[in-house]
Amino acid sequence: MDIELGPEDLAFREDVRSFFAENAHKAGEDYNVWRLDWFKKARDKGGWDVPKWSAEFGGPGWTPTQHYIWEQETAQATLPWDMPFGIGMIAPIIMAHGNEEQQERFLPDIRGRKVNWCQGYSEPGAGSDLAALKTKAVLSDDGTYYTVNGTKIWTTMAQIADWIFCLTRTDDSGIKQEGITFLLFPMKQEGIEVKPIITLGGAHSVNMVHFTDVKVPVENRIGAEGKGWTYAKGLLQHERTGLAGISRSIVALENLKKQASTVKRGNGSLMDEPTFRAKVAELEIDLMASEFTELRSLASASAGSAPGPESSILKLKGTEIQQRIAKLTVEAGGIYSAAWGKPVGHKFAKGGMGGYLASRAFTIYGGASEVQKDVIAKNVLGLKRSSK
Numbered sequence: 084m085d086i087e088l089g090p091e092d093l094a095f096r097e098d099v100r101s102f103f104a105e106n107a108h109k110a111g112e113d114y115n116v117w118r119l120d121w122f123k124k125a126r127d128k129g130g131w132d133v134p135k136w137s138a139e140f141g142g143p144g145w146t147p148t149q150h151y152i153w154e155q156e157t158a159q160a161t162l163p164w165d166m167p168f169g170i171g172m173i174a175p176i177i178m179a180h181g182n183e184e185q186q187e188r189f190l191p192d193i194r195g196r197k198v199n200w201c202q203g204y205s206e207p208g209a210g211s212d213l214a215a216l217k218t219k220a221v222l223s224d225d226g227t228y229y230t231v232n233g234t235k236i237w238t239t240m241a242q243i244a245d246w247i248f249c250l251t252r253t254d255d256s257g258i259k260q261e262g263i264t265f266l267l268f269p270m271k272q273e274g275i276e277v278k279p280i281i282t283l284g285g286a287h288s289v290n291m292v293h294f295t296d297v298k299v300p301v302e303n304r305i306g307a308e309g310k311g312w313t314y315a316k317g318l319l320q321h322e323r324t325g326l327a328g329i330s331r332s333i334v335a336l337e338n339l340k341k342q343a344s345t346v347k348r349g350n351g352s353l354m355d356e357p358t359f360r361a362k363v364a365e366l367e368i369d370l371m372a373s374e375f376t377e378l379r380s381l382a383s384a385s386a387g388s389a390p391g392p393e394s395s396i397l398k399l400k401g402t403e404i405q406q407r408i409a410k411l412t413v414e415a416g417g418i419y420s421a422a423w424g425k426p427v428g429h430k431f432a433k434g435g436m437g438g439y440l441a442s443r444a445f446t447i448y449g450g451a452s453e454v455q456k457d458v459i460a461k462n463v464l465g466l467k468r469s470s471k
């Protein structure tokens with residue numbers, strides 16, 4: 084495994100660093116104006132506004148090492164707010180499985196950050212066992228539109244979404260992975276009801292979404308009827324690697340160490356306390372091991388291999404690490420972490436408890452930890468299911 088950065092990669096890193104420094108948000112600057120301007124400038128750099136898109140669709144066509152550098156640098160810089168569902172999720176599916184008309188129709192607005200998308204996969208009876216989904220789509224007799232009925236749950240940001248990419252059932256006569264059809268439709272239309280779900284930390288980001296006789300033109304179907312599972316599956320592996328957030332955790336842990344050094348304990352600080360130091364050290368070791376797993380998968384991607392089951396290892400360990408950092412942040416902030424609203428005590432403690440509570444979901448979405456362990460047992464360790 085060769086993970087040394089060569090002169091070209093070092094030059095690329097400098098270029099990325101300068102771009103972030105030159106285009107950072109300035110105090111008093113209108114956020115929305117800056118945000119759209121940032122994306123425009125990133126586009127002019129040669130597709131930096133859509134780093135993961137292939138060169139064929141206007142992306143930068145980076146090597147895996149350049150992607151890794153980008154991830155590391157973005158963890159330290161302040162980037163404009165961006166929803167993952169358009170650029171990172173539905174766009175790759177449209178590129179891979181949509182027809183030319185769909186690519187021309189949807190990709191420019193996704194790239195221009197003009198449309199907000201949400202992901203309609205999970206249902207009350209279909210989460211880990213996603214293929215059990217029941218939301219029904221029935222094709223009209225003349226074959227021009229589907230009528231969709233059913234319920235989706237945990238739909239993130241459905242309350243502001245303009246469009247949804249949705250898994251529906253068009254046939255339940257065969258095995259459950261067959262007969263699933265991938266549809267795109269606008270959220271602001273008759274027959275769609277979005278009900279908020281307030282999570283532990285008091286935030287409204289997820290929703291229950293009901294569909295009653297929603298009409299979807301057949302030209303909004305991605306690929307062939309009944310083949311939606313194949314398209315949806317590819318996305319999940321991609322989503323898992325992104326959720327690991329290793330580079331972000333490295334920065335977060337460094338920040339936590341600095342913050343803990345400001346908390347007084349006797350003649351020193353919390354960072355001098357052996358028990359706290361031990362927890363930080365354990366986290367650092369696990370983080371380093373996960374970083375090496377990420378680098379291993381990078382090295383095999385550079386050698387042309389397809390992403391393997393290491394995406395499950397990364398999702399599992401990466402999200403656990405994020406939760407441990409959130410927990411240790413609350414510990415460092417002490418009683419001040421519990422304050423809601425106006426900050427009291429240590430400045431960094433503000434939002435500590437909110438962050439910790441929100442982090443409970445990290446090991447659930449994008450495939451729960453138990454499911455990742457199943458994948459690792461089967462595909463990495465080669466274990467067989469018990470016959471009992």
Ligand SMILES: Cc1cc2nc3c(=O)[nH]c(=O)nc-3n(C[C@H](O)[C@H](O)[C@H](O)COP(=O)(O)OP(=O)(O)OC[C@H]3O[C@@H](n4cnc5c(N)ncnc54)[C@H](O)[C@@H]3O)c2cc1C
Nearest residue numbers: 202203204205210211237238239444447448449450451453
């Ligand atoms: C904050 C948040 C945001 C989300 N956003 C979206 C979104 O935008 N769009 C969307 O479609 N979905 C979204 N989800 C849904 C998410 O993908 C599901 O919650 C997840 O797949 C788990 O499904 P479930 O909630 O039905 O739990 P279940 O599948 O019912 O699991 C319950 C428990 O059983 C365990 N379990 C299940 N199967 C097995 C097994 N085979 N072996 C061992 N243990 C098992 C699980 O690990 C879990 O602990 C979101 C979830 C959350 C919490």
